Amino acid sequence: MSRLIVVSNRVQPPGDGGEGAVGGLAMALAAALREHSGVWFGWSGQTIDEYSGQISIQKVGGVTVATVDLEEQDRQEYYNGYANRTLWPLFHYRVDLSAYERSFSEGYARVNARFADALTPLIGPDDLIWIHDYHLIPLAQELRRRGVRNRIGFFLHIPWPARRLLLTLPDHAALVEALFAYDLLGFQTEDSASAFRDYVTGEAGGSVDEDGVAHAFGRTAKFGAFPIGLDVEGFEAAAGGDVARAELERMRASQNGRAMIVGVDRLDYSKGLEDRFLAYEQVLVDHEELREQVFLLQIATPSREEVDAYQEIRARLDAVTGRINGAFATVDWVPIRYVNRGYRRDELAGVYRAARIGLVTPLRDGMNLVAKEYVAAQDPEDPGVLVLSQFAGASEQMGEALIVNPFNREEVAEAIVRGLAMDKAERIDRWRALMDGLRRSDVSAWRDAFVAALAGD
Numbered sequence: 001m002s003r004l005i006v007v008s009n010r011v012q013p014p015g016d017g018g019e020g021a022v023g024g025l026a027m028a029l030a031a032a033l034r035e036h037s038g039v040w041f042g043w044s045g046q047t048i049d050e051y052s053g054q055i056s057i058q059k060v061g062g063v064t065v066a067t068v069d070l071e072e073q074d075r076q077e078y079y080n081g082y083a084n085r086t087l088w089p090l091f092h093y094r095v096d097l098s099a100y101e102r103s104f105s106e107g108y109a110r111v112n113a114r115f116a117d118a119l120t121p122l123i124g125p126d127d128l129i130w131i132h133d134y135h136l137i138p139l140a141q142e143l144r145r146r147g148v149r150n151r152i153g154f155f156l157h158i159p160w161p162a163r164r165l166l167l168t169l170p171d172h173a174a175l176v177e178a179l180f181a182y183d184l185l186g187f188q189t190e191d192s193a194s195a196f197r198d199y200v201t202g203e204a205g206g207s208v209d210e211d212g213v214a215h216a217f218g219r220t221a222k223f224g225a226f227p228i229g230l231d232v233e234g235f236e237a238a239a240g241g242d243v244a245r246a247e248l249e250r251m252r253a254s255q256n257g258r259a260m261i262v263g264v265d266r267l268d269y270s271k272g273l274e275d276r277f278l279a280y281e282q283v284l285v286d287h288e289e290l291r292e293q294v295f296l297l298q299i300a301t302p303s304r305e306e307v308d309a310y311q312e313i314r315a316r317l318d319a320v321t322g323r324i325n326g327a328f329a330t331v332d333w334v335p336i337r338y339v340n341r342g343y344r345r346d347e348l349a350g351v352y353r354a355a356r357i358g359l360v361t362p363l364r365d366g367m368n369l370v371a372k373e374y375v376a377a378q379d380p381e382d383p384g385v386l387v388l389s390q391f392a393g394a395s396e397q398m399g400e401a402l403i404v405n406p407f408n409r410e411e412v413a414e415a416i417v418r419g420l421a422m423d424k425a426e427r428i429d430r431w432r433a434l435m436d437g438l439r440r441s442d443v444s445a446w447r448d449a450f451v452a453a454l455a456g457d
């Protein structure tokens with residue numbers, strides 16, 4: 001069997017219980033590699049004064065984890081810059097937040113070249129190479145320039161934007177051309193795959209044949225939707241453990257019989273937290289009888305804190321939670337428990353299970369694994385209800401959730417009220433269907449489907 005080399009900006013070794021990096025990509029790749037010996041290469045997350053290209057190698061649970069340190073300038077121009085100030089906002093439909101600076105694209109090109117230099121000597125002739133996410137789009141092109149002929153696949157964890165949005169990026173053609181150095185391109189959803197097709201045929205003057213092979217820039221690349229799944233078994237094991245049980249008890253004790261609505265997100269403007277709070281406020285305004293009977297626990301874990309848009313959304317959320325709590329709280333009830341810290345996955349499992357409603361309302365999201373975790377954590381005999389944004393990739397697979405438009409405050413408010421009132425039989429029916437889907441399309445199925453398509457099986 002050929003070896004699998006996985007490359008991503010964020011690396012979190014398998015076996016790490018989730019105390020480290022927060023984010024679906026690291027969680028999913030750790031699970032995907034746990035059962036597949038291979039190499040995971042990426043940024044250590046550390047910076048040093050002068051880039052050395054030195055690779056640090058650790059062996060964890062059958063996986064070789066190889067990392068390099070970057071320079072502070074790389075962190076600013078590549079990670080905080082082109083990745084998270086230019087591409088992330090644009091791909092999440094926030095053209096207003098997308099900043100384009102020459103130093104960002106230079107930093108992006110430099111780090112991708114550095115990754116290619118470091119990675120090339122590790123590659124064996126039969127290795128399959130699987131590169132992840134928007135930080136590393138040009139990596140295959142750089143590897144090809146260094147003579148790498150292996151099969152290389154790319155998976156985009158975030159949405160691919162509509163053609164007209166992508167046209168606002170000054171170097172959009174070069175970015176898309178770089179994708180044609182891959183053999184296989186994977187997207188989270190049919191919606192993203194179809195937006196990519198639209199760019200190829202409508203902008204790049206290319207074509208797409210019946211087998212899903214795109215032709216453009218004098219090259220070809222196969223592409224398709226490969227929705228990422230949850231590590232269902234791993235998550236269920238975490239949910240059945242002592243930590244999750246203790247957390248569930250703790251939540252129940254603190255609930256005082258009140259119904260809990262839960263949100264768990266990185267503190268990111270794409271997650272729709274402000275609109276979510278306003279929708280919840282609408283519930284309190286329209287349904288006085290629910291006041292003091294419910295509360296919203298929002299875990300908003302700080303993320304990308306050096307980027308100004310993240311500082312701004314944090315300040316806005318502080319203000320809006322303060323205002324709502326000030327307006328509605330009573331001496332022994334706070335409508336929103338707003339928490340800015342990270343939790344371990346097993347702690348989250350206990351929190352999810354205590355919640356009558358899982359509120360997942362991003363304005364745009366590649367997939368959203370929290371939606372899947374919320375479902376997997378439920379008590380089969382008395383499950384809660386998932387309220388899910390139509391703009392999360394997960395909504396293509398999770399039609400039995402209450403699907404909402406997160407921009408429509410009334411609609412989200414009504415779904416919350418409907419979820420709170422839903423009878424047990426309907427909750428169980430919906431949960432069973434959702435759970436069947438999670439099991440059918442788990443993280444192993446995702447990995448196997450992508451790797452088989454990459455290998456040309």
Ligand SMILES: O=P(O)(O)OC[C@H]1O[C@H](O[C@H]2O[C@H](CO)[C@@H](O)[C@H](O)[C@H]2O)[C@H](O)[C@@H](O)[C@@H]1O
Pocket residue numbers: 010021022023024025026028133157158228303304365366367368369
């Ligand atoms: O690495 P960070 O900058 O701390 O950000 C965390 C991750 O955020 C994004 O996650 C995406 O991947 C998930 C799994 O496929 C998906 O469910 C979610 O919708 C995406 O937003 C980002 O794409 C990752 O690269 C980051 O590591």
Ligand SMILES: O=c1ccn([C@@H]2O[C@H](COP(=O)(O)OP(=O)(O)O)[C@@H](O)[C@H]2O)c(=O)[nH]1
Pocket residue numbers: 018021022023024025027264265266299301341342343344345348367368369370371373
């Ligand atoms: O305090 C936290 C908050 C989130 N997460 C995990 O981070 C991931 C978030 O992934 P998702 O796909 O929902 O969104 P992303 O953050 O990757 O955009 C999920 O596995 C969460 O369990 C975590 O471990 N601790």
